[in-house]
Amino acid sequence: xxxxxxxxxxxxxxxxxxxxxxxxxxxxxxxxxxxxxxxxxxxxxxxxxxxxxxxxxxxxxxxxxxxxxxxxxxxxxxxxxxxxxxxxxxxxxxxxxxxxxxxxxxxxxxxxxxxxxxxxxxxxxxxxxxxxxxxxxxxxxxxxxxxxxxxxxxxxxxxxxxxxxxxxxxxxxxxxxxxxxxxxxxxxxxxxxxxxxxxxxxxxxxxxxxxxxxxxxxxxxxxxxxxxxxxxxxxxxxxxxxxxxxxxxxxxxxxxxxxxxxxxxxxxxxxxxxxxxxxxxxxxxxxxxxxxxxxxxxxxxxxxxxxxxxxxxxxxxxxxxxxxxxxxxxxxxxxxxxxxxxxxxxxxxxxxxxxxxxxxxxxxxxxxxxxxxxxxxxxxxxxxxxxxxxxxxxxxxxxxxxxxxxxxxx
Amino acid sequence: xxxxxxxxxxxxxxxxxxxxxxxxxxxxxxxxxxxxxxxxxxxxxxxxxxxxxxxxxxxxxxxxxxxxxxxxxxxxxxxxxxxxxxxxxxxxxxxxxxxxxxxxxxxxxxxxxxxxxxxxxxxxxxxxxxxxxxxxxxxxxxxxxxxxxxxxxxxxxxxxxxxxxxxxxxxxxxxxxxxxxxxxxxxxxxxxxxxxxxxxxxxxxxxxxxxxxxxxxxxxxxxxxxxxxxxxxxxxxxxxxxxxxxxxxxxxxxxxxxxxxxxxxxxxxxxxxxxxxxxxxxxxxxxxx
Numbered sequence: 001x002x003x004x005x006x007x008x009x010x011x012x013x014x015x016x017x018x019x020x021x022x023x024x025x026x027x028x029x030x031x032x033x034x035x036x037x038x039x040x041x042x043x044x045x046x047x048x049x050x051x052x053x054x055x056x057x058x059x060x061x062x063x064x065x066x067x068x069x070x071x072x073x074x075x076x077x078x079x080x081x082x083x084x085x086x087x088x089x090x091x092x093x094x095x096x097x098x099x100x101x102x103x104x105x106x107x108x109x110x111x112x113x114x115x116x117x118x119x120x121x122x123x124x125x126x127x128x129x130x131x132x133x134x135x136x137x138x139x140x141x142x143x144x145x146x147x148x149x150x151x152x153x154x155x156x157x158x159x160x161x162x163x164x165x166x167x168x169x170x171x172x173x174x175x176x177x178x179x180x181x182x183x184x185x186x187x188x189x190x191x192x193x194x195x196x197x198x199x200x201x202x203x204x205x206x207x208x209x210x211x212x213x214x215x216x217x218x219x220x221x222x223x224x225x226x227x228x229x230x231x232x233x234x235x236x237x238x239x240x241x242x243x244x245x246x247x248x249x250x251x252x253x254x255x256x257x258x259x260x261x262x263x264x265x266x267x268x269x270x271x272x273x274x275x276x277x278x279x280x281x282x283x284x285x286x287x288x289x290x291x292x293x294x295x296x297x298x299x300x301x302x303x304x305x306x307x308x309x310x311x312x313x314x315x316x317x318x319x320x321x322x323x324x325x326x327x328x329x330x331x332x333x334x335x336x337x338x339x340x341x342x343x344x345x346x347x348x349x350x351x352x353x354x355x356x357x358x359x360x361x362x363x364x365x366x367x368x369x370x371x372x373x374x375x376x377x378x379x380x381x382x383x384x385x386x387x388x389x390x391x392x393x394x395x396x397x398x399x400x401x402x403x404x405x406x407x408x409x410x
Numbered sequence: 411x412x413x414x415x416x417x418x419x420x421x422x423x424x425x426x427x428x429x430x431x432x433x434x435x436x437x438x439x440x441x442x443x444x445x446x447x448x449x450x451x452x453x454x455x456x457x458x459x460x461x462x463x464x465x466x467x468x469x470x471x472x473x474x475x476x477x478x479x480x481x482x483x484x485x486x487x488x489x490x491x492x493x494x495x496x497x498x499x500x501x502x503x504x505x506x507x508x509x510x511x512x513x514x515x516x517x518x519x520x521x522x523x524x525x526x527x528x529x530x531x532x533x534x535x536x537x538x539x540x541x542x543x544x545x546x547x548x549x550x551x552x553x554x555x556x557x558x559x560x561x562x563x564x565x566x567x568x569x570x571x572x573x574x575x576x577x578x579x580x581x582x583x584x585x586x587x588x589x590x591x592x593x594x595x596x597x598x599x600x601x602x603x604x605x606x607x608x609x610x611x612x613x614x615x616x617x618x619x620x621x622x623x624x625x626x627x628x629x630x631x632x633x634x635x636x637x638x639x640x641x642x643x644x645x646x647x648x649x650x651x652x653x654x655x656x657x658x659x660x661x662x663x664x665x666x667x668x669x670x671x672x673x674x675x676x677x678x679x680x681x682x683x684x685x686x687x688x689x690x691x692x693x694x695x696x697x698x699x
Contacts, residue, residue, distance in 0.1 A: 044629075210672045215420075250545050
């Protein structure tokens with residue numbers, strides 16, 4: 001019995017070793033490009049991190065289904081290694097270094113948010129590894145003369161631009177600007193100041209609020225005391241929805257309220273409830289556009305359909321921009337015909353190709369050359385109904401409702 | 411009138427804070443455990459209300475007893491079978507253990523419910539009554555009322571019932587209570603259960619006004635901690651006083667010094683209280699008595 005057992009174990013070990021060896025051969029036969037991404041899988045940015053990861057996965061799936069990335073006639077499959085940065089910038093920085101030095105990834109896909117991307121880009125710069133950011137729009141990320149960081153999203157210099165132009169077209173005279181006290185909010189608010197100057201709007205209130213505050217009534221009451229015609233808010237989802245609801249709570253009527261981010265997201269509308277009605281936001285994704293197309297994902301409508309199939313909800317421009325990181329790398333690697341990071345970096349810098357997000361071309365600082373933006377307005381109290389494009393006039397799908405109906409008449 | 415409106419908002423906000431902190435202060439004061447999973451328990455309570463709304467159509471205010479009961483059971487058994495194993499270990503060990511529990515619960519929520527923000531905010535949110543130019547939203551005044559009821563009920567429970575007496579005796583002197591026939595293990599399990607149940611009830615209250623997500627607990631945990639320091643450790647009334655004070659300081663600080671400094675002002679007041687009166691405004695560390 002003992003001898004039989006020994007023989008059994010010997011045979012099992014031989015088969016195991018053989019299996020491992022053969023699977024190793026199979027793996028090495030399939031050429032792979034390794035991407036790395038620190039992602040907020042847990043912590044405060046869990047929801048946002050998931051949207052980034054989903055978009056990367058969508059690009060990987062669609063690209064691999066079509067054979068992968070073509071380098072000099074050879075197809076390379078895409079593999080992405082994720083680590084949870086726990087929504088902590090310091091952790092994201094450490095993980096970025098680990099991805100480069102230990103996991104030997106070829107290229108970096110950025111984490112969620114301007115703060116983490118700002119910090120991680122220092123690591124990518126140090127090791128000369130190109131990193132493309134999908135949901136990091138703060139201009140501070142690109143204004144430091146770094147050569148290895150690129151951004152897909154329209155950067156903060158252009159946020160709220162359509163809303164300010166819309167306000168000027170309505171002959172609005174003054175504006176109050178408030179922002180969440182984070183790098184993105186600070187940069188967007190600065191841009192709003194510039195838009196106000198360009199559109200001859202008098203700035204009558206300018207202040208920040210805390211990103212963890214559970215009550216925003218103090219700042220709202222101070223804004224209300226100034227009686228602005230236009231309120232420009234620059235905040236993330238939670239605080240933006242809270243601010244909209246507390247405007248309704250306190251019955252603060254402002255004819256035009258615009259958010260740099262929020263109303264285009266379903267979760268924002270679900271949480272703002274009917275308080276979000278008539279509020280305005282930017283979007284960079286026109287799902288009905290059929291001229292924007294690439295061979296990997298297709299059109300914006302194809303992207304939205306595939307994303308909904310894979311993850312069960314309709315994506316906004318944030319998810320689209322994250323998928324755009326993959327497309328930018330895909331096109332640049334094929335253009336470079338190499339995995340050499342310097343060549344791919346140069347290919348990214350000189351990229352000029354059409355994609356489902358429109359023209360992919362970067363400025364000298366790595367930010368994306370300005371793309372068309374649209375102002376959208378929430379015109380239904382049902383959060384499932386998407387906001388409609390109301391500006392610029394040639395793209396408008398509905399008439400802009402102005403001024404917002406006062407709370408006591410709704 | 412602006413300042414009066416800010417004071418009203420500060421008091422209402424204080425009600426939120428009292429609800430968040432009362433369970434935390436009870437567990438810390440009686441058992442000398444800093445329950446890092448308190449925020450996560452609050453998140454679980456918010457999800458109970460969310461699912462009660464989705465499947466049973468229950469208003470979040472009405473699902474408070476449900477989340478209280480479910481979270482009580484969770485807390486009772488977590489203490490009895492997990493935390494009790496290291497109850498005599500240094501404070502740091504229980505700190506780590508509750509941190510581990512919080513990570514597990516948060517990740518389970520992430521796995522089963524997904525990362526999406528959800529909302530259980532009732533349809534009547536945004537309505538309220540007005541007195542002159544003052545506006546008082548129904549939901550927020552409802553939260554303040556329920557918070558007061560929760561704190562007062564817990565106070566009565568501790569003062570007027572035999573179990574409450576056992577809890578108070580245990581927090582004053584564990585060995586003496588044991589000699590008097592108090593089952594310390596059971597008292598700890600009940601205390602932890604009540605603390606977690608209070609967090610669950612607070613979670614249901616938060617669901618009436620804020621977004622729900624697996625990671626929401628962190629922002630509330632810090633506030634519970636500050637309220638405990640302000641009001642005094644282990645003192646139920648202290649949670650109410652600390653909560654109201656915290657709410658008022660935040661609201662008035664935002665008005666006079668700027669909304670961007672809200673958190674810095676609150677933390678500054680906490681440091682000040684620690685320096686002047688380390689036991690909190692009306693509290694004492696019962697486990698030290």
